[in-house]
Structures are given as C-alpha cells and as structure tokens.
Amino acid sequence: MKKFPGNIIIVFILCYNIVYAGSEQKIEAITNPCADVTLSFVQPGSIAKINYKEGDIVLVDNVLIQQEDSVEQLRLEQLKAESEDETTIKHAEITLEQREIDLKRLEERPAITTETEIEYAKLNRDIAKLQQFIANFQHTQAKKKYEEAKKQIDRMSLKSPIDGIIETIHKEKGESVNALEDVIRIVRIDPLWIDVAVPMAQTANLRNGGKVIVEFPEPKKITEEGRIIFISSVGHAGSGKLIVRVQVPNKTSRPARENVIVSFQTN
Numbered sequence: 001m002k003k004f005p006g007n008i009i010i011v012f013i014l015c016y017n018i019v020y021a022g023s024e025q026k027i028e029a030i031t032n033p034c035a036d037v038t039l040s041f042v043q044p045g046s047i048a049k050i051n052y053k054e055g056d057i058v059l060v061d062n063v064l065i066q067q068e069d070s071v072e073q074l075r076l077e078q079l080k081a082e083s084e085d086e087t088t089i090k091h092a093e094i095t096l097e098q099r100e101i102d103l104k105r106l107e108e109r110p111a112i113t114t115e116t117e118i119e120y121a122k123l124n125r126d127i128a129k130l131q132q133f134i135a136n137f138q139h140t141q142a143k144k145k146y147e148e149a150k151k152q153i154d155r156m157s158l159k160s161p162i163d164g165i166i167e168t169i170h171k172e173k174g175e176s177v178n179a180l181e182d183v184i185r186i187v188r189i190d191p192l193w194i195d196v197a198v199p200m201a202q203t204a205n206l207r208n209g210g211k212v213i214v215e216f217p218e219p220k221k222i223t224e225e226g227r228i229i230f231i232s233s234v235g236h237a238g239s240g241k242l243i244v245r246v247q248v249p250n251k252t253s254r255p256a257r258e259n260v261i262v263s264f265q266t267n
Contacts, residue, residue, distance in 0.1 A: 025264040029196040033256045034247065035188040039158045040180045041067060047175050054169055058160045064184055065171070067156040076149045083146040089139055092132035099125040164188035190250040194226070196262050197241040206231060206244060206264060214248045215261040224248050228264075 045067040052064055103121040106113045168185040171177055194214065198206070212226040226248030235242045246262060 025198070025202050027196050027198060027262050027264075029194045029246075029260055029262050031192040031194050031248075031254070031256050031258045031260055033164075033187040033189050034191050034193045035162045035164060036185070037161055037164075037187075038182050038185045039064070039161075040183055041158065041177055042155050042179055044176070044178050045069075045156065047171050047173050047177060050169065050171075050173050052166050052169075054166050056166050057164070058166060058186065059163050060160055062160045063157050064160055064166070064186075065158045065169075067177075069153050069156045072149070072153050072156065076146070076153060079142065079146040079149050082142040083139075085142075086139065088135040089132070092128070092135040096125070096128035096132050099128040158184060160186055162186060162188050187256070189253065189256050191226075191247045192250045192254070192256060193229075194246040194248065194260065194262060196244045196246060197236070197239065198244045198264070199241050200235050202264075203231065203242050203244065211265045212246045212248070213263040213265065214246065215263070216254060217259060220252070220254070222252070224250075226262075 047065060048068040049066040050064075051066070052058060052062075058064065099121070103118070103125050106118050106121050164186040165188070166184065167187045170182050170184065177183060206228060208228055208231065210228040212228060214224045214226050216222045216224065226246045228244060229247045230243075230245035232243040244264075
C-alpha cells in the first residue's frame with residue numbers, strides 16, 4: 001500500500017471540504033399548506049347559516065357557520081335586563097339610609113328611649129347593611145351570567161382563525177351536528193411549507209433564514225426562492241435524518257401536496 005506524506009493528506013481533506021461546502025443538496029419533498037385548520041362546535045345543535053362556500057377566500061374572524069341560537073338569544077335578553085336592573089340595589093340603599101336615621105333619632109333622645117329600642121334599631125341597621133351587600137352581590141352575579149351567556153352564544157358561531165381558503169364544508173344548512181364533529185376546513189397556501197428530510201451529515205451548514213431553491217414541476221414549471229424557518233433538534237433514529245422546514249412564496253396559488261425538488265445553498 002502506497003503511503004503519502006502527512007502534508008499531502010491534509011491538503012486533500014481541505015480540498016474535499018471546500019468542494020462539499022460549495023455544492024447543492026437536492027432533495028425531493030412535498031409542499032404543504034402553512035396553515036390547515038378544521039373547526040368544530042363545542043356543543044351539539046343544528047346548522048342555521050353557512051355564509052361561504054368551498055373555494056371562497058376568508059379572513060380572520062369572518063363568521064363561517066352559525067348554529068341555531070334563537071332560544072339562547074331570548075335567554076340572553078333576559079339576562080341582559082337582569083344585569084342592568086339596579087332596583088334591588090337602590091331599594092337596599094334607601095332602606096339602609098332609613099335605618100340609619102331611625103337609629104340616630106333614638107340615640108338623640110336618651111331620656112325617652114330604652115336600651116332595648118336602641119339595640120333593636122342597631123339590629124335593623126345591620127340587617128339593612130347585609131341586604132345591601134346581598135343586592136350588590138346578586139347584581140354582580142347577574143352581570144357575570146350575562147357575559148357567560150354571550151360567550152356561550154359566541155361559541156355557536158365558527159369564525160375563521162386564519163386568512164385562507166375554505167377547503168371543505170362537511171355539513172349542510174339545517175343538518176344536525178354533534179360536539180367536536182368536523183364541520184369546516186380552512187387552509188392557507190401562501191406561503192407554502194415544505195418539510196424536507198435531510199441527512200444529519202448534510203445539515204451542519206444549514207441555518208434558519210438560509211436560502212433555498214424550490215423547483216416546481218410541470219405543467220407550470222417554475223423555480224422559487226425560499227427560506228429555512230425551522231430545523232428539528234431530534235433526528236429520526238432509523239433514517240438518520242432531520243426535518244428542515246422551508247417556507248416558499250406561492251403568489252400563483254399552486255395547490256399544496258406537489259412533489260418538488262429542494263436545493264439547499266450550502267456555500
């Protein structure tokens with residue numbers, strides 16, 4: 001076996017590393033929506049309104065689907081009236097004021113007032129204070145019940161949590177729906193995400209924000225520049241690969257789940 005001087009071996013290794021660092025790593029992968037959300041109601045009911053159709057573009061907080069809530073709306077009106085009614089509080093305040101006056105008058109006439117009468121007046125005053133406290137407490141609870149009812153009705157509407165496109169509507173108007181049953185799916189495909197399985201040995205020079213070239217296939221073959229937005233910290237034991245997530249713009253609204261070629265720029 002032929003031996004080389006030590007300095008020749010070192011030069012060979014350095015040249016190899018330079019060539020590898022300046023090369024591209026091309027890997028096949030599949031595009032995914034950057035957001036994919038399926039919404040459900042938290043309680044059973046029937047569908048009263050469907051405000052959009054499949055393929056429509058929606059924005060955050062757009063009301064997509066509404067459950068029948070006429071009974072709940074009537075209950076809400078009742079609770080609203082109770083939360084705004086301060087009659088009991090005013091009655092308690094006036095009663096307490098009267099009890100304070102009664103006690104003061106008795107205390108100002110010690111010559112003709114017995115100790116029992118004064119104690120009885122103090123007791124009535126304390127009862128009036130307690131009634132005022134109860135009236136305020138009940139009023140506060142009425143307000144909380146009203147707010148709770150509003151939130152409950154709000155849960156009977158499905159609002160879009162993202163800007164996106166309606167992919168699937170699983171129910172029809174008038175149809176019953178169970179709690180946590182799939183009702184509507186919204187996706188966002190601009191930008192696209194691509195989870196690329198990269199051998200660990202080839203991830204050493206990859207960084208978040210690093211440039212990536214993505215080649216889209218026919219019939220509308222194009223090349224887009226993307227960026228690395230995530231590199232997993234745990235590899236797959238069987239394959240020895242890490243997941244590197246790439247984000248790429250999709251202004252032409254290409255469908256997700258396309259096979260693409262991803263080239264990592266490692267120079």
